Amino acid sequence: MRSKTLMREGDSIRELRLEDCESVALQIFSDSSSVEIFINGGEAVMSARIFTEAMATKISISGEVAIQDCWLLEAKL
Known part of the structure; x- marks a missing residue:
């Protein structure tokens, strides 16, 4: 259930x-x-189609956040 969707310069929040x-x-x-x-x-659950550059390998977070676990899964080609 989305309470609000706002479009700004092609991005959505x-x-x-x-x-x-x-x-x-x-x-x-x-x-x-x-x-x-x-x-x-x-x-x-929230999902979206996004298209990132190949070198987009970072995520940023803000607020009171504690990361307990983080995994990088690599595709086998």
């Missing part, structure tokens, strides 16, 4: 209203043409 809770668990999967975000074990 998607916001999701969650019930008050101490923490939120995110699983983020991304490749060269899509991103999927699973919130609290699939309680909510």
Whole structure:
């Protein structure tokens, strides 16, 4: 359920209203043409088509964030 979608210069910002809770668990999967975000074990899911440059290998976060685990999965060609 999206509470608001805002378009700015070709990008979209998607916001999701969650019930008050101490923490939120995110699983983020991304490749060269899509991103999927699973919130609290699939309680909510957001996905989008994106097309990144081949060298786009960073993610930025802000706010009160604690990363517990992070994996890089490489495709076998």
